[in-house]
Structures are given as structure tokens and as C-alpha cells.
Amino acid sequence: xxxxxxxxxxxxxxxxxxxxxxxxxxxxxxxxxxxxxxxxxxxxxxxxxxxxxxxxxxxxxxxxxxxxxxxxxxxxxxxxxxxxxxxxxxxxxxxxxxxxxxxxxxxxxxxxxxxxxxxxxxxxxxxx
Numbered sequence: 001x002x003x004x005x006x007x008x009x010x011x012x013x014x015x016x017x018x019x020x021x022x023x024x025x026x027x028x029x030x031x032x033x034x035x036x037x038x039x040x041x042x043x044x045x046x047x048x049x050x051x052x053x054x055x056x057x058x059x060x061x062x063x064x065x066x067x068x069x070x071x072x073x074x075x076x077x078x079x080x081x082x083x084x085x086x087x088x089x090x091x092x093x094x095x096x097x098x099x100x101x102x103x104x105x106x107x108x109x110x111x112x113x114x115x116x117x118x119x120x121x122x123x124x125x126x127x128x
Contacts, residue, residue, distance in 0.1 A: 009037045012126065013054070016040055017047040017062040017072065023111070027061055027091075030115045034122050044070035048078060055083050059125070061118075063111075064092035073097060076106045087125045089118070 014036040018024040021042075028038045036059065041047035045068035051057065060079055062072040070078070076088050080103030090102055093111030102108060107121060 011035060011037050012058040013037045013039060013056070014059040014061065015047055015050060015057050017042070017044060017060065017066070017075065019043060019063065019066045023063070027113065027118075030113075030118050031059070031061065031122075033115070034119055042066075043068040044072055044075035047075055051079065051083065051086075055086075057083075057086055059087045059089070059122075061089040061091065064090060064095045064097070073101060077103050079103075080105045089121060 012035070014031045016024060016027050016031060016038055018027060019042050024040055024042065028040060032038050039050060041050055043066050044062060047060065047062065048070055062075050064072040066072060072090050076090050079086050079088055084105065088106040089109060090106050091109040091111050091113050097108060109117065
């Protein structure tokens, strides 16, 4: 996917990371309707490469379990360390991270996630 068009975007940019196409599509729809330009990645490794090029993104929503070298928790930790300005939501329907595993900056949601809950978090992160 070509992400060269991200440089001229005026609205906030969110990176949505999930290897399940339907969940990825649903989450992208929720975040787009909240006013974000959305970029998709199907693995945490792909998301990390996008972030290295476009670290001005404001939000990452990632699944926990994905193929590749990085999982969603590893991605969240890398983001918190390298790009502390990025808000992080980690979601899973299968894995509940143990206390202290996620960085303090990350919020965990159980799947399936609802538009209402995501919108509430976005309001807390970025204001109404």
C-alpha cells in the first residue's frame, strides 16, 4: 500500500492494525466516522514500518495476536518508547494482557469493540 499521500492530510491520522479483514474494516469505519484519516496495516511489522516513515500519526489501534515478529503488545511498547505523542488502543477478544505488560500510555479494550466506546476514548484523548 502506498502511503505517500499522508504528508498533505489536514485531519488527524490513525493507523488501524488487525489481521482479520472484517474487524479491520469495521474498526476503520468507526475511526473514519470519528473524523480521522485512516491507514490500514495487517501486521504489527507492517505498522511499525509505516510508523518509521510517518511518526506524526496521532492514534494507533492494534489487535494483540498477529502474524510476524511483532505482536500488538510489542508494537504498543515500541510506540510508547519511540513516539510517546501517539495514543494507543490495544484490543483483543482472545488475550487479556497481564498487569504491567502494556505501556502506561496504552488503553486495552476487549473485542468486539463498539463505536460508542471508541468514540468515548477518542474524546478523552483528543477532546470533543
